[in-house]
Amino acid sequence: MTRTDIVGLKENRDPSKRLRLPIRNDTGQHVGDLRCIDRSMLDEPGLIEDLTTWRNQSMAFFLTQFTATEERTRSWLENISLPAADRILFVICDPRGNRFGNFGVCNIRPGAAEFDNVIRGRASDTRNLMFHCGMTLLEWMFSGLEIETAELQVFSHNEKAIGLYRRLGFAAAESLPLRRTEEMDMVKYSVVDRSQANAGFDYLKMELPAERFRQSHLGALPTSSSAYRTG
Numbered sequence: 629m630t631r632t633d634i635v636g637l638k639e640n641r642d643p644s645k646r647l648r649l650p651i652r653n654d655t656g657q658h659v660g661d662l663r664c665i666d667r668s669m670l671d672e673p674g675l676i677e678d679l680t681t682w683r684n685q686s687m688a689f690f691l692t693q694f695t696a697t698e699e700r701t702r703s704w705l706e707n708i709s710l711p712a713a714d715r716i717l718f719v720i721c722d723p724r725g726n727r728f729g730n731f732g733v734c735n736i737r738p739g740a741a742e743f744d745n746v747i748r749g750r751a752s753d754t755r756n757l758m759f760h761c762g763m764t765l766l767e768w769m770f771s772g773l774e775i776e777t778a779e780l781q782v783f784s785h786n787e788k789a790i791g792l793y794r795r796l797g798f799a800a801a802e803s804l805p806l807r808r809t810e811e812m813d814m815v816k817y818s819v820v821d822r823s824q825a826n827a828g829f830d831y832l833k834m835e836l837p838a839e840r841f842r843q844s845h846l847g848a849l850p851t852s853s854s855a856y857r858t859g
């Protein structure tokens with residue numbers, strides 16, 4: 629069962645109570661934090677600008693494609709992301725607070741949750757930063773959210789993302805046909821019957837059961853959610 633109060637974490641208005649998941653490299657060194665984007669962060673200088681820039685530079689890899697603006701990003705955070713009980717978004721920071729990308733979880737439900745909004749925004753000195761972020765988030769999903777299966781969906785031609793997910797232990801579960809449509813100022817891809825598909829690529833579902841994660845990364849899972857800090 630998911631016991632974490634996701635909305636409560638994001639409605640936080642007190643900067644001293646922020647959820648931060650420490651990111652560690654292969655030698656255990658603290659190389660940064662996944663900072664939960666909560667209400668207290670909305671006015672952090674440059675955050676909305678970064679999220680908007682990163683979304684625009686990665687637009688082609690997502691189901692819904694549009695021109696992101698700072699206004700639209702803020703409205704999405706305030707009206708959709710922050711109030712949702714089944715999703716959470718983190719910004720990737722180094723120990724000095726410099727931002728490098730975002731990494732989220734959606735469709736949080738008893739037993740499972742999905743990676744969401746995974747974007748490498750800019751280069752950093754830390755090798756394999758996105759891999760270490762993925763490991764951090766998986767540890768939190770399995771131990772903190774107590775899910776049994778981590779899932780994700782990715783365009784089947786997105787080799788960089790699939791490479792990252794395979795390194796984390798995900799395996800392909802299903803390949804779903806996609807149809808591309810244009811609406812006003814938006815391009816949308818939807819899962820359809822194979823006979824209706826026109827995208828030229830599929831939507832690949834990938835899965836990672838907790839058991840496989842534990843076996844491949846022995847010692848990676850803290851025994852309780854108390855290992856995660858706020859502040």
Ligand SMILES: CC(C)(COP(=O)(O)OP(=O)(O)OC[C@H]1O[C@@H](n2cnc3c(N)ncnc32)[C@H](O)[C@@H]1OP(=O)(O)O)[C@@H](O)C(=O)NCCC(=O)NCCS
Pocket residue numbers: 686689690745746747748749750751752754755756757758759781782783786788789792
């Ligand atoms: C998928 C993704 C997160 C994988 O990131 P990754 O694990 O760093 O792997 P990449 O092959 O992209 O990067 C290889 C190297 O290029 C560099 N790099 C990657 N993205 C960069 C960026 N935006 N700016 C500068 N350098 C970048 C990094 O140095 C990285 O090496 P390092 O991890 O040792 O530092 C990244 O390619 C990305 O953001 N893609 C666009 C969005 C996307 O497809 N998201 C997934 C949707 S399902």
